[in-house]
Amino acid sequence: MNAPENLKYAKSDEWFDPATGAVGISDYAQNQLSDIVFVEILVEEGEELTVGKPIASVESVKASSEIYAPASGRVSAVNKGLSEKPETLNSDPYGEGWMIKLEGGAAGDLMDAGGYETYCEGRAH
Amino acid sequence: MTYIPISPAERDAMLQTVGVKTLDDLFDAIPKTHRFPQLDLPPALTEMEAAAHLADMASSNENVRQDLISFLGAGAYNHYIPSVVDHILRRGEFYTAYTPYQPEISQGTLQAIFEYQSLMANLTGMEVSNASHYDGATAAAEAANLAYAQFRGKRKKIVLSPAVHPQYREVIRTYSQGMGLETVGDDIENSESGPEAVIPHIDEATMLVTVQYPDFFGRIYDYADLIKTAHEKGALVCVVANPTALAMLKPPGEMGADIVVGEAQPFGIPLWYGGPYLGFFTTKKSYVHKMAGRLVGETMDARGNRSYVLTLTAREQHIKRERATSNICTNQGLLALAAAVYVSVLGRQGLREVANLCYQKAHYAAAELEKLKGFSLNRSAPFFHEFVLNTPKPAGEINRYLLDHGVLGGYDLGPGMKNQLLVAVTEMNSKDEIDTLVALLKEM
Amino acid sequence: MANIVEPTIFELSSPGRRGVTMPASDVPTTDLPPQSLLRSDLPLPELAEVDVVRHYMKLSTFNYSVDGGFYPLGSCTMKYNPKINEDACRLPGFLFSHPLQPAETAQGNLALMYEMQEWLKEISGFAGVTLQPAAGAHGEFAGVLMMAAYHKSRGDTRRVKMLIPDAAHGTNPASVGMLGFTVVTIPSDPRGNVDLEALKAACDDTVVGMMLTNPNTLGMFDEHIEDVIKMVKDCGGLMYGDGANLNALLGIVRPGDLGFDVMHFNLHKTFSVPHGGGGPGSGPVGVSQRLADFLPSPLVDIVEEGDDEIAPLYGFVAPKHSIGRMKAFHGHFGGGLVRAYTYILMHGADGLKDIAQYAVLNANYLQARLRGTYRIPYDRICMHEFVVEGRFDGSDVRALDISKRLMDYNFHPPTNYFPLIVPEALMIEPTETENKDTLDRFADAMIKIAEESQTQPELLHGAPSTTRFGRMDEVKAARELVLCCWLPEGYSDQ
Structure with a gap:
């Protein structure tokens, strides 16, 4: 699995970029979900979020998952193109697959890349 | 009468393999005080006796073909x-199969449902159809579930025309009682009022407007203006349609309807004292993820054959559990087949x-x-x-x-x-x- | 290879071809409605009757069915459907009676419904039964609505939590979700029972009730069922029984006697209504005395007592605090109730007990035959079904591969990937209508497949290879989302 160093990670597999405020799901998460066929962003630009609020709903052929805000703040951007190309979440989870951008808030209780990798390894069965 | 194909000798051999002495020994986990109740039921009949008994019961009804x-x-x-409908329905390959979870050995059911979906979409003028609901009334109630999911609970008002079937309106109310929905518009039972009486109820809090076509009183209205008003307020519109009428009348899809549902019993399904019938549900492609019920989609098998599978299953109850739009599990598979055969042969x-x-x-x-x-x-x-x-x-x-x-x-x-x-x-x-x-x- | 595909009825259509023709009108002609209300085109297929018959006959041959072979789909009770049921439900008196015709002209139907209510009460030990729900999930929804209405009627509005074991069907939490209650998942203990400690911790005065499938989806009858029920009731909760697995309990124990308050029946599982390729089902609901006033409306009752000479008069009545109507009209009468009624009528009390006993014998026999070859995570005497793990040490073969390979041996696979608490689950329910030879052939095939998983795993990964269709591309279906077909472009101009 791949977990860029510059990002922070939630236990529920979201990543947060403290530099840009971008939020998405991790490589581990997209791999677990397998082929993603549907994504719906549940929040709108300008909305104030608290940590843990549902921000998106993702479905693959065999699973479905809610995505939660890993940080608080105001939604400054929403990746509107994502619903047209949900497979982007599989192919580029840390790039084109970003979901929303947050500003003016604070990160929740997040792990760094190393901590997250250890956490994921512990979950493999 | 029994349908158990096991002889006493085979039974004893099997018990021995299991490691118990008698059939009763298999039930030690059941609390003893309640184990093996003596049920007070009528004595078992043979097939011949049962056939005569059922014939008696059936003939004590007056039916609309022979008596009335x-x-x-x-x-x-x-x-x-048409005769051909029941001949196809009587194929054991169709009626004794289950939900096509294993597509490799269920292509008959899957293609038939795909064809049913196609026929209903063509008839209603909509883009997609699901594999069916229990009946027209529950399909109308599921339209409310779709709208509720679409607005994520932010809109909670349903505007109901008083000219929607009274039992359908009751079912919509039963379904929505847990979600805190408000149902307005149908408090006056008055056949004189048409869509113009419904329109004033539509506002920015309205998630869904439900009308019937032809309405419960048989009347035909063009709902284009009502739909336009609803869309201006951001609300969805569900049209409950009679499928036979749609062979003649302008399809609700052309009027701009978001959801078209109805009772497809007129399509090859007997009156049967009220059921089972066939609720059809068609909508626009953009609402497909919020639509309840099974969906069949076209795909390809590993050998390059065009084939069909249940698709978008991750939005259903067995995966989404309490987050699913609806708890619906089955469709009315065999009756969807009846409708497909009926429409095909006519x-x-x-x-x-x-x-x-x-x-x-x-x-x-x-x-x-x-x-x-x-x-x-x-x-x-x-x-x-x-x-x-x-x-x-x-x-x-x-x-x-x-x-x-x-x-x-x-x-x-x-x-x-x-x-x-x-x-x-x-x-x-x-x-x-x-x-x-x-x-x-x-x-x- | 791609030569077995059957065209759709749209592709088979040819302009001007006719199937069934309707008679000419025998009344004077009236003008049609204004043009603006008429449709310009009716884009439906045109075929002759023989085209339609051959098409659907061909499609039928693509299906696996109970009439065609062994169908051990766990939790679905795919038993043989007696043919007499088919004739019974097509008797003209049933087929052609209108749901709104006056009760006095439908006494045969109403008598059947009344007796069915009484029989289901007797079989389950409940005080009241509604026949209205259209399927198991629909019955479940009705049951949860009644539980909510009961608490509300007592002004007990704090109750928002529904307790559901981790082995439950997805319909349980989904039904609860439709009412906006919170689901609290209760784990199972190592013997497949409800974990009593976890249950105890969850029980408080905010509990609506518990939804319990018993025997559960592991095929295990809960060994502490009376304790479970007592705990839920002691905190003021109601006990919901999922009747999906009632086939194991007929004449063995009555859920009402154990203290359940509400349970749905699946007439299409337990009482041989055919599954129809996914419906219609039929999901009556039984309730204890304290929920009887909340039953969906209407019920059938005797409205005028009879005597030795005159039969009683049956009619519809509304329960006092009914949750309302679940669907239009009165339930799945013809295709559901008549078939199930016929089945119960032919079995009687002893016959029903035989069903449960042999269903349980067959499951235990298969379990015994597979023990040692397949890992059985909850290994004790099972009820009507059991669950094995579809995986082997040192092999990348999965439950899915085993399932697909079973098709090559001409068996329908068990339910796979359910219940969720067993990795690579294969849930096997043979039912009582299979003979020992069939069970042995199935066990032999399962054992052979276990061998193949070691010697020729590629056979399993590539399976099925002998069926007419191979594995499907489910990702393509979900991404392209082709849900309908249409007449070819320009068809109507031809």
């Missing part, structure tokens, strides 16, 4: 069912003929009944195969009189509309039957 002349509709219609010409016969005969009946002293029709809107007859006496009284003469008169709209009878006429009613009805009412 029927002008009763109100959501269930007596139509001709085809575009035959179906048009059915619709035209219904229309012509209903209008002949209406014209003749209207001539009778004391009877009248409200002709403010065109009608299809059902109409409200204003009667000089309470409709209940008229129905009792007609029944004494072997005629099911129609649906008594009382107590709210007590001198009004909802009369349905289909291709099954001959001119002689209509003339009999008219003659009886003249003599009354």
Whole structure:
């Protein structure tokens, strides 16, 4: 699995970029979900979020998952193109697959890349 | 009578393999005080005896083919069912299969449902159809679930036309009681009011407007203006449609409807005292993820054959559990097949003929009944195969009189509309039957 | 290879071809409604009757069915459907009775429904039964609505939590979700029972009730069922029984006697209504005395007592605090109730007990035959079904591969990937209508497949290879989302 160093990670597999405020799901998460066929962003630009609020709903052929805000703040951007190309979440989870951008808030209780990798390894069965 | 194909010797051998002495020993986990109750049920019958008993029960009904002349509709219609429909339904390969979870060995069911979906989408003028719901009323209730999910609970108001089938409105209320929805618009039972009475109820809090086409009283309205208003307020519109009428009338999709549902019983499904029937559900592609129910989609197998699978299953209850739009699990598979065979074997010409016969005969009946002293029709809107007859006496009284003469008169709209009878006429009613009805009412 | 595909009825259509023709009108002609209300085109297929018959006959041969072979789909009770049921439900008196015709002209139907209510009460030990729900999930929804209405009627509005074991069907939490309650998942203990400690911790005065499938989806009858029920009731909760697995309990124990308050029946599982390729089902609901006033409306009752000479008069009545109507009309009468009624009528009390006993014998026999070859995570005497793990040490073969390979041996696979608490689950329910030879052939095939998983795993990964269709591309279906077909472009101009 791949977990860029510059990002922070939630236990529920979201990543947060403290530099840009971008939020998405991790490589581990997209791999677990397998082929993603549907994504719906549940929040709108300008909305104030608290940590843990549902921000998106993702479905693959065999699973479905809610995505939660890993940080608080105001939604400054929403990746509107994502619903047209949900497979982007599989192919580029840390790039084109970003979901929303947050500003003016604070990160929740997040792990760094190393901590997250250890956490994921512990979950493999 | 038993259907257990195990001999006593085989049973004993199997018990030995399991490691217990008797069948009763398999049930030690059951609390002893309640184990093996003696059930008080009638003694078992053989097949021959059961067949005779059932025939007796069935014949103690008066049915609308052999015993009664029927002008009763109100959501269930007596139509001709071509022979071929039941011959296909009786194929054990269809009726003794289950939900096509294993597509490699379920392509028959899957393709039939795909065809059913296609037929319904073409008929309603919509982009997609699901694999069906329990009946028209529950399909209408599922439309409310779709709208609720679409607005993520932010809008909670349903505007219901009073000219939607009363039982459908009851079911919508039953379904929505847990979600804190508000249902408005249908508090006055008044057949005189059309869509113009519904429009003022639509506002920015409205998630769904539900109307019927033709409406419960048989009338045909173009809902384009109502739909335009609803869309301006951001609300969705569900049209409950009669499928037979759609063979003649402008499809609700052309009027801009977001959801078209209805009862497909008229398509090859017997009256059967109310069920099982077939609720169809069609919508726009953009709402497909919020739509409940099974969906069949086209794909390819590993050998390059075009084939079909259940698709978007991750939005259903077995994966989404408490987050699913609906708990629906089954569809009405076999009856969706009945509808597909019915539409296929009648085809575009035959179906048009059915619709035209219904229309012509209903209008002949209406014209003749209207001539009778004391009877009248409200002709403010065109009608299809059902109409409200204003009667000089309470409709209940008229129905009792007609029944004494072997005629099911129609649906008594009382107590709210007590001198009004909802009369349905289909291709099954001959001119002689209509003339009999008219003659009886003249003599009354 | 791609030569077995059957065209759709749209592709088979040819302009001007006719199937069934309707008679000419025998009444004077009336003008049609204004043009603006008419449709310009009716884009439906045109075929002759023989085209339609051959098409659907061909499609039928693509299906696996109970009439065609062994169908051990766990939790679905795919038993043989007696043919007499088919004739019974097509008797003209049933087929052609209108749901709104006056009760006095439908006494045969109403008597059947009344007796069915009484029989289901007797079989389950409940005080009241509604026949209205259209399917198991629909019955479940009705049951949860009644539980909510009961608490509300007592002004007990704090109750928002529904307790559901981790082995439950997805319909349980989904039904609860439709009412906006919170689901609290209760784990199972190592013997497949409800974990009593976890249950105890969850029980408080905010509990609506518990939804319990017993035997559960592991096929295990809960060994502490009376304790479980007592705990839920002691905190003021109601006990919901999922009747999906009632086949194991007929004449063995009555859920009402154990203290359940509400349970749905699946007439299409337990009482041999055919599954129809996914419906219609039928899901009556039984309730204890304290929920009887909340049953969906209407019920069938005797409205005028009879005597030795005259039969009683049956009619519809509304329960006092009914949750309302679940669907239009009165339930799945013809295709559901008549078939199930016929089945119960032919079995009687002893016959029903035989069903449960042999269903349980067959499951235990298969379990014994597979023990040692397949890992059985909850290994004790099972009820009507059991669950094995579809995986082997040192092999990348999965439950899915085993399932697909079973098709090559001409068996329908068990339910796979359910219940969720067993990795690579294969849930096997043979039912009572299979003979020992069939069970042995199935066990032999399962054992052979276990061998193949070691010697020729590629056979399993590539399976099925002998069926007419191979594995499907489910990702393509979900991404392209082709849900309908249409007549070819320009068809109507031809």
